[in-house]
Amino acid sequence: MKLKKDDRVVVLGGKDKGRTGKIEKVLPRQAKVLIAGLNLFKKHVRPQGERQPGGVVEIAKPLPASRVALVCPKCGQRTRVGYRVNQVDRVNRDTKLRICKKCQAAI
Ligand SMILES: [Zn+2]
Structure with missing residues (x-):
């Protein structure tokens, strides 16, 4: 896996094509990376008692590492x-x- 946490990457394809973000988490076994604020999906959550009312929340899903490219911090x-x-x-x-x-x- 050539990517590491905190790397800045650009998305090469899919719905967030062209956008950049920072890697939150690397999932080597799945060859995927989780990028903060990118590849968001709406998740419907069921109410969990009075404190958590439920509703629709946006969560970031991991992207295949092959669909992102590293942005060099130097150049x-x-x-x-x-x-x-x-x-x-x-x-x-x-x-x-x-x-x-x-x-x-x-x-
Ligand atoms: Zn460079």
Whole structure:
């Protein structure tokens, strides 16, 4: 999964095509991402006692990760994600860096 929480992404297709948002949650097993305020659906909720009256609420549903593209925080362009392995640091094993394919900046 090339996307992470808090990434800014642009939607490539569907009803929110062209809109951007921030990833709230990544669902790797479903290959989906949840973006705040995007892909909203109206959900009808049943009253749950006096405090929760029920009605229609809008909830965001996860989008397939293939339907969004990362927006690079450095150059602001829609981009693909590449990886660069930092071989200098041998102590910390997790040194694989994500890089922007357009400006090569680490993300
Ligand atoms: Zn970039």
